[in-house]
Amino acid sequence: MHLPSTKKFKKLCLLMLGLLVVLVVRLAWVQLVDGGTWSERAREQLQESRSLKTPRGAIYDRGGKELAISHMAKSLYANPREVKDPDGLAKKLAPLLKMDENVLRDRLKVKGAFIWLKRTLEPPEYQRIAAFIERDKIHGLNFLEESRRVYPNDMLAAHVLGFVGTDDKGLAGIEMAMDAVIRGQTHKQILDTDSKGTPIFKSIFAFQKPKAGQSIYLTIDxxxxxxxxxxxxxxxxxxxxxxxxxxxxxxxxxxxxxxxxxxxxxxNTFFRFREQDWxxxxxxxxxxxxxxxxxxxxxxxxxxxxxxxxxxxxxxxxxxxxxxxxxxxxxxxxxxxxxxxxxxxxxxxxxxxxxxxxxxxxxxxxxxxxxxxxxxxxxxxxxxxxxxxxxxxxxxxxxxxxxxxxxxxxxxxxxxxxxxxxxxxxxxxxxxxxxxxxxxxxxxxxxxxxxxxxxxxxxxxxxxxxxxxxxxxxxxxxxxxxxxxxxxxxxxxxxxxxxxxxxxxxxxxxxxxxxxxxxxxxxxxxxxxxxxxxxxxxxxxxxxxxxxxxxxxxxxxxLGIRPSQPPAAFQPPKPAQPAALRQPAPQPPAPAPTPTGKMPMPDVRGRTIREAAQLLKQHGLFLIPEGSGVAVRQSVAPQAPVSPGTEITVRFEPR
Missing domain, CATH: 3.40.710.10 (DD-peptidase/beta-lactamase superfamily)
Structure with a gap:
């Protein structure tokens, strides 16, 4: 058997040793010099960052009755990396979410592993989408719970309470004025993911929940x-x-x-009303x-x-x-x-x-x-x-x-x-x-x-x-x-x-x-x-x-406030009737007084308010007009005895 010469063998060993040194030096360079950069890239590929908000504080009346509260609602998001047919999925989702198909398609095609499709779904919407995902075995769609503002009394005190937008920001009323107080804290949650960008179950719960917003008690009853x-x-x-x-x-x-x-x-549905109604x-x-x-x-x-x-x-x-x-x-x-x-x-x-x-x-x-x-x-x-x-x-x-x-x-x-x-x-x-x-x-x-x-x-x-x-x-x-x-x-x-x-x-x-x-x-x-x-x-x-x-x-x-005087004898006027606006008069001697000190009541029918007021003034009487136009009725009949200073109610109607 022919053996290589000692000289050639040494060269081969030196070459292998050189390659080993290069590898060791490169590995040391990557670990010690570029280690932070490569670690960050790995984290970016295997982690997702999401901002989560705690619910807004409630708004109560002075007695503790709920006027504005926050419920948890499902929000739909997508992982575009897992969506194989964004065009087809957008077409199917559009009628279920009552959204524009083109908007959904654009969102499903963005780069990255997370995009909101629709937030704070109504319960029927959530049920439809959840059933669709399960029935058609859809990948890349999932739900997160978010806070949704609810006004249990609908229009009661609407202008005082105001309303919030989809981003949970107060846009009017107390919701806007006290937004910094009512609004919950925002927490940045880092989720570990697999190679496909899917969150690992364990990491979802490995964070400390921030506190909810503070609650407001109004003076409103x-x-x-x-x-x-x-x-x-x-x-x-x-x-x-x-x-x-x-x-x-x-x-x-x-x-x-x-x-x-x-x-x-x-x-609850402020967007359906005119801005001037707000x-x-x-x-x-x-x-x-x-x-x-x-x-x-x-x-x-x-x-x-x-x-x-x-x-x-x-x-x-x-x-x-x-x-x-x-x-x-x-x-x-x-x-x-x-x-x-x-x-x-x-x-x-x-x-x-x-x-x-x-x-x-x-x-x-x-x-x-x-x-x-x-x-x-x-x-x-x-x-x-x-x-x-x-x-x-x-x-x-x-x-x-x-x-x-x-x-x-x-x-x-x-x-x-x-x-x-x-x-x-x-x-x-x-x-x-x-x-x-x-x-x-x-x-x-x-x-x-x-x-x-x-x-x-x-x-x-x-x-x-x-x-x-x-x-x-x-x-x-x-x-x-x-x-x-x-x-x-x-x-x-x-x-x-x-x-x-x-x-x-x-x-x-x-x-x-x-x-x-x-x-x-x-x-x-x-x-x-x-x-x-x-x-x-x-x-x-x-x-x-x-x-x-x-x-x-x-x-x-x-409020249980006790009456301050016995019930009056008068009958409260009907709201549709015009109001009394008394016209005071000086007290000239009444014409043709009777032996009892009374006088015949003048007839003001057919006269305008001004004419009636002047005629009654001449007799030392007070006018209480109702309506406008000409006089058609008077509380004291013409020629009936009346004392000076008496208040006479006269009904006026258009000619």
């Missing part, structure tokens, strides 16, 4: 909210208005017990308050001592200020009467005169002190600030018209908050709608307490104005706001509607409103009603005051 929404719905149907809002507060604490707007929407009119719409503002003017004037309740004013029916004529609603004049009657009967000329005495500087000062021209700071998004003229831009006519609730624009919440200061001994409180916040374990995180902003007027002045406002409800234009068995105070308002772009007024459209509070023995409730562009009757006393009475009659029972 669900039962009160329901009563308010029912009253608004009936008002919308009755008046065929464009919109409406009502807010109920506790003037002693600033807590908002109810807040509703119409039109409304269902937050608008919370209570905080996002501004309007000239009209005569409801006169309660604040009265308080400011009393505080500045520019007028007293007993001072006599002579109403001439109109007043010219800088070329602007301000007149009473019917163009009539009522002669000499104390300022208290100007408040009770809402006579424009007297308030224009008082505003002139105050002057622009003081009028603006008190408007600002009552919180107007600035957002209240309530815990809701989208709050408007309202409009106050600057002192430099105010003309004499602006000062006078501000006295009757024009030349100033407010939100419903701003005005109610300001009037609540009168019901709270002159102290202005910051309104709030969040009672407390608790963590996912139920432990208290924070709570709200009454916050005094300032005191615009003294306690004595506030009490005096409250007394005058009670007369508005018992004897004046707010009579239809009476709640049988309870003492309430308030003020009606009727204002021309501003155009949506703010450029002037919208002809023939009005905002009818009423603001009031009570029971006066122990004031616990205050509310504002505003009806936007009602058809037909549009005075606040006719349209808004009955809504206040209807809702408050239910609310005092819901």
């Amino acid at each position: 669900s039962a009160v909210q329901f009563a308010v929404e029912q009253a608004l719905d009936r008002a919308m149907q009755r008046t065929q208005a464009q919109g409406a809002t009502m807010i109920v507060m506790n003037p002693k604490t600033g807590e908002i017990l109810a807040m509703a707007s119409r039109p409304s929407f269902n937050p 608008r919370n009119r209570a905080i996002a719409s501004i309007y000239e308050p009209g005569s409801t503002f006169k309660s604040l003017v009265t308080a400011a004037a009393f505080q500045e001592k520019v007028v007293t309740a007993q001072e006599i004013f002579n109403d001439t029916g109109a007043i010219d200020v800088g070329g602007r004529v301000i007149q009473n609603w019917d163009g009539g004049s009522y002669g000499a009467m104390p300022f208290a009657d100007f408040v009770k009967y809402s006579i424009n000329t007297g308030f224009a005169a008082v505003a002139q005495r105050m002057g622009g500087k003081r009028m603006l000062h008190y408007a600002e002190n009552f919180g107007l021209g600035k957002a209240t700071g309530v815990e809701l998004p989208g709050e408007e600030e309202g409009i106050l003229l600057s002192l430099d831009s105010m003309q004499p006519a602006d000062v006078a018209t501000m006295g009757i609730g024009q030349a100033v624009a407010v939100t419903p919440l701003q005005l109610l908050t300001a009037v609540c200061s009168l019901a709270n001994d002159g102290k202005l409180l910051k309104p709030h709608i969040i009672k407390e916040i608790r963590d996912s374990d139920g432990l208290l995180v924070s709570y709200s307490s009454p916050q005094v902003v300032r005191q615009p007027v003294s306690t004595e002045v506030a009490h005096e104005v409250v007394g005058l406002m009670e007369k508005v409800v018992t004897d004046g234009g707010g009579k239809r706001a009476r709640v049988e068995g309870y003492r309430f105070a308030g003020k009606t308002g009727t204002a021309e509607r501003l155009r949506d772009n703010g450029a002037g007024y919208d002809p023939g459209r009005y905002i009818a409103s009423f603001v009031g509070f009570g029971p006066l023995d122990d004031i616990q409730l205050a509310a504002l009603v505003a009806i936007d562009s009602p058809r037909g009757l549009y005075y606040g006393g006719e349209v808004a005051a009955p809504v206040f009475a209807e809702a408050m009659t239910q609310i005092v029972r819901i």
Whole structure:
């Protein structure tokens, strides 16, 4: 046998040794220098990263009733690496998911091992897809559980609650304002996968679940909210208005017990409604308050001592200020009467005169002190600030018209908050709608307490104005706001509607409103009603005051508030009937008095409101008009004996 020479054998050994050294050096280089890079590539191929979110915290009413909760729902995802026929699968999935076939096809063809197809499926959708996967042995489709927001009471308090998008982000209402608090934590989960990208079962559960979001307890009372929404719905149907809002507060604490707007929407299916339906009119719409503002003017004037309740004013029916004529609603004049009657009967000329005495500087000062021209700071998004003229831009006519609730624009919440200061001994409180916040374990995180902003007027002045406002409800234009068995105070308002772009007024459209509070023995409730562009009757006393009475009659029972006086003998007026707007009159000697001090009742049938008012004034009688047009009925028959000072209800109808 021929053996290789020793020289050749050595060369072969050296060559093998050299190759071994190269391999060792390369292996050391890969391990020590490039090891991190190759390890990362291996992890990328055998691991998947997914972001998982814990559920949002719940939203409750003040008593713990669920208003917004999160349920776990199935979300469908695909592993495109396992999908063999994306075109065919997209065609089959499209009708099951009610999605566009092209959208599904594009998603199934993306690179990678994970893509969402549809999130938070409805139970029927999940059942259809699960059955399809099992029946057709589909590979590459699977489900993950995600949090889905549910509003168990549908439209109740929709504008307060708001809604969330598919990404679990709050888009309106409390859901948006408190999103950072309510929203759960996001956890990045790393899943180990096999060579095909399928998650290994063990790794799915090998992570620590993050905490859910914190829960919000609102000041809202669900039962009160329901009563308010029912009253608004009936008002919308009755008046065929464009919109409406009502807010109920506790003037002693600033807590908002109810807040509703119409039109409304269902937050479970918010995307099926118009964007304007999402608008919370209570905080996002501004309007000239009209005569409801006169309660604040009265308080400011009393505080500045520019007028007293007993001072006599002579109403001439109109007043010219800088070329602007301000007149009473019917163009009539009522002669000499104390300022208290100007408040009770809402006579424009007297308030224009008082505003002139105050002057622009003081009028603006008190408007600002009552919180107007600035957002209240309530815990809701989208709050408007309202409009106050600057002192430099105010003309004499602006000062006078501000006295009757024009030349100033407010939100419903701003005005109610300001009037609540009168019901709270002159102290202005910051309104709030969040009672407390608790963590996912139920432990208290924070709570709200009454916050005094300032005191615009003294306690004595506030009490005096409250007394005058009670007369508005018992004897004046707010009579239809009476709640049988309870003492309430308030003020009606009727204002021309501003155009949506703010450029002037919208002809023939009005905002009818009423603001009031009570029971006066122990004031616990205050509310504002505003009806936007009602058809037909549009005075606040006719349209808004009955809504206040209807809702408050239910609310005092819901809250167990005992009556403050025995039931009255009067019958509550039907909501469809127009409101009383009393026209005060001077007391001239009654013509042809009888020996008993009474006189024959004049016949006002066939006369206009203005003509009837003037005729009754001549006899020392008060007019309570109902409707518009010409008189067709009167509460006291013609020629029947009647005493001076008697209130005569007259029904007016179109010719």
